[in-house]
Amino acid sequence: MSEILQIESILNKDYESVNLVLFQEWIESFDKLSKLAVGIIVGPSDDVSLIKDELDFIKLIVLDFNNFDDGRGYSQAYLLSKRWQFTGEIIGINAHLDQLQFMIRSGVTSYVLLDSYVGVNEEDYANGFSICYQEAANNSGLQKKY
Amino acid sequence: MYQYSPEDSNFLVERVNQFEKQLKRHLAGDLDDAKFRSLRLRNGLYMELHAHMLRVAIPYGTLSSTQLRSLADVADKYDRGFGHFTTRQNIQFNWIELPEIANLLRDLSDEGLHAIQTSGKATRNITADPLSGLTDGEIEDARPYCELIRRWFNLHPEFSWLPGKFKIAINGAKLDETALRIHDLGLRLVRNSEDQLGFSVFVGGGLGAAAMIAAETASFVKVEDILSYLESTMRVYNLKGRRDHQKKLRIKFLVRELGADEFSRLVDEDWQQTKNDPNLKLNLVELEQLKKDFALPIKSINLGGFEEKVDFNYSIWKKNNVRSHKINGFSIVNISLTKLGAAPGDATSEQMRILADLGEKYSASELRTTKRQTIVFPYVRKDQVYDLWQSLEKYGLASPHQGTLAQIVACPGRDYCDLAKAVSIPIATRVQERFNDMKTLLDIGDLNINISGCENSCAHHHIADIGLLGMQKNGEEYYQITLAGETLHETVIGKKLGPSVSGENIIDAVEIIVNVYLKNRIDQERFTDVFKRIGIAPFKEKVYE
Numbered sequence: 054m055s056e057i058l059q060i061e062s063i064l065n066k067d068y069e070s071v072n073l074v075l076f077q078e079w080i081e082s083f084d085k086l087s088k089l090a091v092g093i094i095v096g097p098s099d100d101v102s103l104i105k106d107e108l109d110f111i112k113l114i115v116l117d118f119n120n121f122d123d124g125r126g127y128s129q130a131y132l133l134s135k136r137w138q139f140t141g142e143i144i145g146i147n148a149h150l151d152q153l154q155f156m157i158r159s160g161v162t163s164y165v166l167l168d169s170y171v172g173v174n175e176e177d178y179a180n181g182f183s184i185c186y187q188e189a190a191n192n193s194g195l196q197k198k199y
Numbered sequence: 200m201y202q203y204s205p206e207d208s209n210f211l212v213e214r215v216n217q218f219e220k221q222l223k224r225h226l227a228g229d230l231d232d233a234k235f236r237s238l239r240l241r242n243g244l245y246m247e248l249h250a251h252m253l254r255v256a257i258p259y260g261t262l263s264s265t266q267l268r269s270l271a272d273v274a275d276k277y278d279r280g281f282g283h284f285t286t287r288q289n290i291q292f293n294w295i296e297l298p299e300i301a302n303l304l305r306d307l308s309d310e311g312l313h314a315i316q317t318s319g320k321a322t323r324n325i326t327a328d329p330l331s332g333l334t335d336g337e338i339e340d341a342r343p344y345c346e347l348i349r350r351w352f353n354l355h356p357e358f359s360w361l362p363g364k365f366k367i368a369i370n371g372a373k374l375d376e377t378a379l380r381i382h383d384l385g386l387r388l389v390r391n392s393e394d395q396l397g398f399s400v401f402v403g404g405g406l407g408a409a410a411m412i413a414a415e416t417a418s419f420v421k422v423e424d425i426l427s428y429l430e431s432t433m434r435v436y437n438l439k440g441r442r443d444h445q446k447k448l449r450i451k452f453l454v455r456e457l458g459a460d461e462f463s464r465l466v467d468e469d470w471q472q473t474k475n476d477p478n479l480k481l482n483l484v485e486l487e488q489l490k491k492d493f494a495l496p497i498k499s500i501n502l503g504g505f506e507e508k509v510d511f512n513y514s515i516w517k518k519n520n521v522r523s524h525k526i527n528g529f530s531i532v533n534i535s536l537t538k539l540g541a542a543p544g545d546a547t548s549e550q551m552r553i554l555a556d557l558g559e560k561y562s563a564s565e566l567r568t569t570k571r572q573t574i575v576f577p578y579v580r581k582d583q584v585y586d587l588w589q590s591l592e593k594y595g596l597a598s599p600h601q602g603t604l605a606q607i608v609a610c611p612g613r614d615y616c617d618l619a620k621a622v623s624i625p626i627a628t629r630v631q632e633r634f635n636d637m638k639t640l641l642d643i644g645d646l647n648i649n650i651s652g653c654e655n656s657c658a659h660h661h662i663a664d665i666g667l668l669g670m671q672k673n674g675e676e677y678y679q680i681t682l683a684g685e686t687l688h689e690t691v692i693g694k695k696l697g698p699s700v701s702g703e704n705i706i707d708a709v710e711i712i713v714n715v716y717l718k719n720r721i722d723q724e725r726f727t728d729v730f731k732r733i734g735i736a737p738f739k740e741k742v743y744e
Contacts, residue, residue, distance in 0.1 A: 121234050122320065124360025128437045131357050136472060151221060151230075151238055158356035173229075181217045184206050186350040187426075188478040189357070198206060199351060199482060 068092065068142075071112050076104075083107065097125040105137045112141050118156060119147035119167070127159040134160030135190040153179040160190030200263055200565055201346065201492035203311040211308035214315055214354075218242045219301035226298070241321060241359070243314025244300060248617045251295040254317040255307060257568050259327035259345040260288035264555040264564040269310040271551035277303045282551065284536065284544040286570045286608060286659055287366070288326045289317055293615060315353065320361045320448070322352035322433075326368045328376040329567040329575050332495055335525045338388040339396065341371040343489035344422075347481060348386075351426050358433045362440035363448030365433070366405075369398075378570065378662055378686035380404045380413040383450045384432065389419060397421045402432060402462065403454030406656035410692045411451045414459035416466060422486070427479040431469035435462065496563040497578045500528035508585045512599075515637060516588055519602040530584050532562075532576040533569070534591065535601040537631075542624045543609045544572030553594045561587045570659070571608055571647075573601055603640040604648060604713070605631050608659065612652035612669065613676075619652030621669025621676035621702065626650050629706045634713075643713060646726050650678075662686045664726040665712055666693045667705065676702040682712065682738060683730035691727070697739050711741045 071092045076099040079086055092113040095101060097120065104111070114133060116126045126145065133139040145156045145164040150173055156164060157179060166175070185195040203211075221238050224230040230238075236246075243254040255270070262270075270290055274282045277299055278292040285291055295303065307313060317324055325345045332340035348367065352358060358365075368377035371388040379385025385401040397419045404413030420428045439457075441447040454462045473479055520533045534554070536546050546554075554574055558566045561583055562576035569575060579587055591597035600606040607630060610616065612623030627650055634640055649663035653670075660666030666681035677699040684693030700708045715738050719729050730738075 122237055122360060123442060124320075124358070124362075124437055127357045127360065128434050131434075149234070151234070152360070154354075155356045155359055173224075177217070177220060182210065182213050182354070184210055186353045187355055188476075189355075196206065199485075 068113060073115070079104065079107075079111075083110075086110075095129060097123045097129075099129075101129045101132055105132075108133070108137055108139045108141075111139070113144060114139065114141065115144045115146055116161065117147055118145050118149060118152060118164075121149055121152070127155055130156065130160040131190050134162075150175065150178045154181060158185070158189040158191050200261070200496070200563075201342075201489065208308060208311060211311070211313050211315075212305065214242075214313070215301055215304040215308060218304070222297070222300065237319065240319035241316055242300075242304070243317035244295070245318065246617075247293065248615060250293065251297055251300070253292045253295045253300065253303065253314055254285070254289045255292070255312055255314050256317050256324040257288045257290060257312075258324060258349055259331065259342040260329045260568045261342060262566045262568065263310075264559040264566070266310045266312055267551050267555040267558070267566060269307065269312065271548040271555070273303055273306060274548040274551065276306070280549075281545055281547045283542060283611070284546060284568050284572050284574070286544075286572060286657065287324065288329075288568050288570075289324055290568075293611075318364070320363055321359045321365065322349075322355070322361075323364055323366045325349045326366075326377055326382075326570075328370050328372045329569040330376060330531060330577075331371060331567075332493065333524055333526075333531055333577055334372055334374075336373040337371050337525075338390060339371045340490070340493055341369040341386075341388060342493045343486055344371075344386070344388070344425075345369050346489055346493075347486060348425070348429065352429075358430075358437060361433065361437055362442045363450070365436075365450065374687050375690070376570070376687065378659070378690070380690035381406055381410070381659070381662060381686065382413065384429070385413050386425070391419050395421060398425055400428065400432070402466075403451040403459070404690075405449050405451045406659060406661050407449075408446065408654040409451070410656070410661045411455065412690050412692065413451075414454060414462075416459065416463040423480045423483060424474050426481050427473040427476065428466070428470055430479065431466045431473065434469055435465045439465070495526065495578070496565070497526055497529055499526050500580070502528050502580070502582050505582045510585075512592075512597075513585060513588050515641065516597055516599040517584065518641070519599045521584060524578075526578075528581055530579050530581050532579045532584060532587060533601045534574045534576065534596055535598040535606055536573065536596075537598055537600045537606055538595075542611055542615075543607055543627060546574075550594070550596065553590075553596065557587060557590055571601075571606060573606070599637065600640075602645045604634055604643050604646045605640055607631065607648045607650060608663070609650040610652050610655075610657035612650070616652060618655055619669060620671045621652050621678065623650040623652045623658065623669060626667065626669075626678070626702070626705060630709055633706050633710060643717065644723065646713070646716070648709065660684075661692045662690075663693065665709060667709075668699075670699060672699065678702065678705045680705075680708060680712070680742070682735065683727045685727050694735055696735065697743055700742070708742050712738055715741050 087110040094115045145161040148164040150170045225235040245252040283291045327341040368379040368382045369386040370377045381404040386398040400417040401413035563578045567575035607627040609623040609627040613619040647663040648665045649658045649660040650667045651658040651660040662684040668679040679699040680696040681693030
């Protein structure tokens with residue numbers, strides 16, 4: 054539970070009423086949890102296709118980007134937001150400054166940076182480019198060249 | 200010749216600006232080594248044995264004379280006056296000072312050059328046949344496709360943090376000069392029975408400690424559908440590829456573990472969700488524009504009264520270095536940079552400027568780089584080949600080695616590389632010294648020797664006629680020998696000959712192998728054909744007797 058408490062403490066007040074559960078808990082207790090306002094914490098190795106038919110029951114999804122070199126979160130964000138049209142918030146936690154541009158364009162709708170990045174100019178890294186070369190979940194503000 | 204638009208050039212500058220900020224944070228202690236390593240590699244920057252090395256892309260191996268001059272300027276201004284042309288259509292500078300990197304990259308961006316994704320766990324520089332557009336029987340020039348696919352995977356938000364590096368090659372020609380089936384992903388341009396243009400897709404090739412030949416995952420993907428197919432391939436890899444074992448990161452291990460059929464099925468299952476998405480279709484209007492940009496700058500000419508010069512040295516050089524062009528009146532000239540004692544692929548800034556000038560004068564200001572670390576002049580008029588040779592001769596660049604055993608491919612080896620287990624360049628030099636007679640070299644003919652200093656196989660030793668792999672045994676340097684690898688006509692991984700041979704004896708072993716070949720050769724039979732006919736035993740017997 055400590056991981057969940059930690060995440061709850063950094064989430065926006067708007068989600069105070071949301072019950073955060075781990076991905077595995079959701080899978081195992083769908084019947085019970087689907088009646089509540091639930092947010093799911095997804096780890097990099099969780100198979101998000103298992104919840105694609107249950108997205109209407111989910112308020113928000115938390116993706117963990119803690120491991121700098123593990124890029125699975127970007128595919129998870131793309132699949133949830135673009136392919137399966139999840140309309141709730143997709144929150145990237147343990148985010149790294151230098152990866153914001155990739156997270157946002159993959160479909161992450163809000164993020165919480167790791168503590169080590171306090172005081173840096175996020176704008177430089179979230180919006181460092183004027184054009185993009187490929188279709189993505191979110192290309193807003195970018196001139197499309199493809 | 201194709202050039203970047205102002206938006207593309209601006210993108211390069213934006214990328215440099217971002218990397219400069221990351222570098223400053225690192226130097227100020229605000230960005231740790233591990234994360235900075237991951238970021239600097241994506242900008243082509245390595246920390247090598249003695250200094251920082253920068254790998255600059257030469258996309259699809261095509262360079263203008265102006266771009267080559269700017270590389271020469273970089274060699275002088277930021278390095279020690281030379282650069283190293285690699286086996287994958289990049290150029291490397293070995294003595295870069297970290298604080299100067301942003302200015303260096305800005306200088307390059309002025310000429311549309313960059314180091315984006317030349318390393319790191321992302322899509323690397325996409326390579327093409329260096330003879331793209333020049334030879335008969337080609338389906339199409341692969342370079343416009345390389346450029347569109349390069350752009351699509353340039354800082355791709357979903358696929359920039361893959362389990363491992365991802366190398367793509369595209370070939371449109373009859374012969375495979377790209378070695379596409381030893382790439383993570385290879386695309387072969389093909390026409391189907393309805394004469395539609397598309398690609399055969401091969402996934403999971405690679406060299407290294409576990410050399411594998413890529414499996415065909417799709418026999419035909421229409422041109423306009425290729426981006427969605429590639430995305431599905433990378434998505435399966437990104438989500439299911441091994442991340443738990445440093446030596447199993449490449450896609451080849453995933454393909455092997457799942458089996459090629461199951462891997463293809465997963466890709467296809469994903470692709471069915473996206474193949475009809477109009478936003479993922481290849482932009483055919485842009486493709487047509489690029490085809491115009493890459494169109495050959497020459498037209499057929501009639502050289503009616505032209506008579507070739509009679510000169511012994513010229514004729515030897517011409518036999519090995521010049522080949523026929525599909526356009527009447529023109530030749531393709533291949534220039535070897537090989538010099539005794541120097542790393543294969545090394546060029547001084549002076550040589551680069553000479554080649555740039557000669558390219559301007561004789562080859563419509565365009566040059567190509569090859570996986571044998573040579574420089575191709577793609578558009579030389581037949582009646583000017585002799586003049587070009589005289590100029591090359593004057594500057595010491597008319598080595599007739601191309602197409603002979605002396606045109607050795609070698610990585611930097613333990614002299615320069617942090618990872619290498621053994622030296623490569625001194626072995627190449629000793630082989631060249633042993634076979635220093637042009638008559639012998641001509642008699643042996645086109646026989647590849649590739650030397651890698653470690654299992655990373657940067658010199659592609661598995662696909663050479665004779666491959667040497669450096670290793671350590673009880674603190675001494677040894678070399679494992681592989682024979683009869685190839686990629687040009689078919690893809691074959693070389694067979695291990697037997698126990699590794701000491702550095703002291705390795706040149707003798709090479710000579711014995713060459714002699715077994717010569718003794719058993721019928722007419723002009725290639726090394727690989729002799730090997731297929733007589734097998735490994737006669738080579739083994741003589742080397743280890």
